[in-house]
């Protein structure tokens with residue numbers, strides 16, 4: 446697969462701080478810096494494509510010191526609570542009614558307890574990881590293969606001020622520890638039984654619906670599914686469970702998932718669950 450070129454630039458009429466930050470990121474991530482000048486985003490993309498002779502370009506934009514990743518289709522990726530808010534408010538509602546929050550399917554399949562240590566192998570926008578942090582009150586280790594997505598989301602989450610019923614995440618986000626690495630590589634060297642739950646949420650495979658929240662990620666993220674060896678390592682590393690979130694039916698595409706139980710959701714997804722004996 447041809448890799449995507451990421452250019453670092455700033456908003457129009459940037460401050461000196463914006464320019465400094467953009468140049469620092471360009472150096473740290475080894476990505477080309479492009480002076481914005483008066484160019485519109487459209488013209489900036491056009492120019493970059495001509496100079497670098499590629500159509501696959503995304504833009505890491507520094508704007509008032511905040512980071513935004515602009516996809517080739519000009520969609521914007523940055524941290525936002527998105528669906529996390531709806532999911533969390535539902536969990537709170539159940540807690541208020543004295544219903545065990547493990548009644549929520551996500552918690553049920555992960556079977557989380559306070560103090561559990563979770564390895565989230567597909568950190569993405571951190572929504573699942575934050576829900577894990579809420580339940581376990583413990584550190585969550587999140588793996589993200591894409592260094593630009595990792596930086597944009599980590600920076601955005603750090604600055605994001607949760608309000609109202611979500612306020613608790615201002616504290617919980619400190620429990621999230623991001624490592625920018627391919628989960629396959631990480632699991633190869635991780636110690637036996639070093640996490641309670643190892644969780645995967647790869648990009649859905651040919652989903653028949655569009656989720657606006659995930660659109661920017663869909664466009665630019667690597668769409669790899671954990672291979673047999675990675676899952677064998679995940680089972681070795683997990684003390685209790687390995688869970689994979691997929692779109693319904695996607696398990697049929699792989700012949701090495703027989704020892705995973707399929708748990709169907711009411712929505713268009715399902716979970717594959719493997720329990721350690």
Ligand SMILES: C[S@@+](CC[C@H](N)C(=O)[O-])C[C@H]1O[C@@H](n2cnc3c(N)ncnc32)[C@H](O)[C@@H]1O
Nearest residue numbers: 567568569570571572573589590627628646666
């Ligand atoms: C569907 S998103 C995960 C969404 C996430 N669970 C959330 O709650 O926001 C999949 C993410 O996994 C990342 N990814 C894909 N392959 C990976 C790999 N081999 N190792 C680590 N991260 C990977 C992608 O870059 C993308 O950010």
